[in-house]
Amino acid sequence: MSASATPAALLEVRGLVKRFGGIVATDHVDLDVRAGEIHALIGPNGAGKTTLVAQLAGQVASDRGTIVFAGADVTTLATHERARRGLVRSFQITRLFRSASVLDNVALAVQAVSGTSLRAWRPVTREAALFERARQVLVAIGLGSKGDCAIDQLSHGERRALEVGMTLASRPRLILLDEPMAGMGPGESTRMEALVAASRATSTVLLIEHDVDAVFRLADRVSVLVGGRVIATGAPAAVRNDPAVIAAYLGEEHAR
């Protein structure tokens, strides 16, 4: 494939492997995420999606293979170093800072990638830019009036929105969204779908999601992970009619 024929990949994964004892969780995965796209990663339970996200974000070390992000090899970089280069993940199980307010959670997300945090004298409230950006994010995720709330005053859907909002807050180049709609009611997941769609304005998105209908509405391209292997990658229409994908995961009702 010549470079001119394909848009530049922001994230290039080659031959990525992770074994846990005798189990191969990630089995020679190749994956390209192109700048500006929403790329969905789907697959049945136990396919290795969560392990792959953890490898991409740096929480799980890979046994083999390379991860190239924005032209640089990040395979051995620590998680925080990847985040500072613009590769930030969200979590399937919500992780928030319980003793901070809603606004402060987002402000911390902005602070994490802006300059050094080894400053122990000046109060952070003097840094208007941090809080300005944090308020913008809260409005964008529908929590504009909840900035002063404590985390435990939020509903499940609001916490999920905050989880994703914190990931978006620093305007990363690539966001890894790990099942953002997990456990949401219909109304909440519609709002989350709109939020994911809107986030493409600032970031490239790798979306791990169980809701196949939402995936086919949102994604520019879809990769299917089964048993730690990518069995198909392509446009949604092509992937949903791929016989291997139908057999391994989707079943007949999703094919059109």
Add this chain to the structure above:
Amino acid sequence: MKPNVVTLCAAAVAIALPFVLRALGLDFYLSLASRIVIYAIAATSLNLVLGYGGMVSFGHAAFVGLGAYVTAIMLSEGVTSGVLHLAATVAVTALAALVIGAISLRTRGVYFIMITLAFAQMLYYLANSVKGYGGDEGLTVRARSLFSFAGYVLDLKKPLAIYFVAVGVLALALVALARFAPSRFGRAVLALRDDDVRAEALGFATYRYKLVVFVVAGALGGVAGALSANLQGYVSPNLLHWTQSGTLMVMVILGGVATVWGGVLGAAVLLLLQEVLGAYTEHHEFWTGWVLLAVVLFARQGLAGLLARMRATRLS
């Protein structure tokens, strides 16, 4: 940040205390006051790691003891310059905290508690085995740290001198802690205490930040030890024993985890309880145990939290 009423009152009490004690003919109690202030410094340094940083270090007395030994050994070797004592104490205890922290912070939870305890006990046995400096009998020193500037000499042998130097160190530590909490670094540390996986995923260098906190706290603990050596004129391995680490933890929990005044209140109340109850019974620890239980059960964030809530109720 304007100094509030509490801060001003505390400062006034700390400054007036020696003169009030002298006027009342209770000079003897000045050494107790100095001991409280020195323990307050040590407890405040532990509160930085344990309370603000969420790192349950069970070996903090090792740094206090190490600082005490550094100063006592220098004094016994004829080095009297207080500036040198402080510099050496900070250097040695910071280096020890750097090594111990760099290894311990690779673990978490119960393993972190155990490994910090193990390092502290190693230093405890090391202190026991250095026969040249007293071994298990400890080391008595006659001289004290001397600070000389512009022709004046401040000799920490004088009760007033050691008291005011300790108060000064404590005041600096408290101001720094009050500035730290709402700063960039303070908030990042709060974030990694709440959820270090999330903090790391957002871009905070969590391991490095924890190590910085651990080293700063270790060095401050060392300074408390150096002052303690000056106050007592005696150091012994017991300073490094794990029960000392436990006492410091009790002070922090009693006074208020992750509060500026927590270490001070905890040290003052615990030592005063020991002093008062000690006059009536040999089993004062039995009764202080009840007080600790009551605070843990009924006062979230310890005495500092209790006082803050009482003030809030009165003002509203």
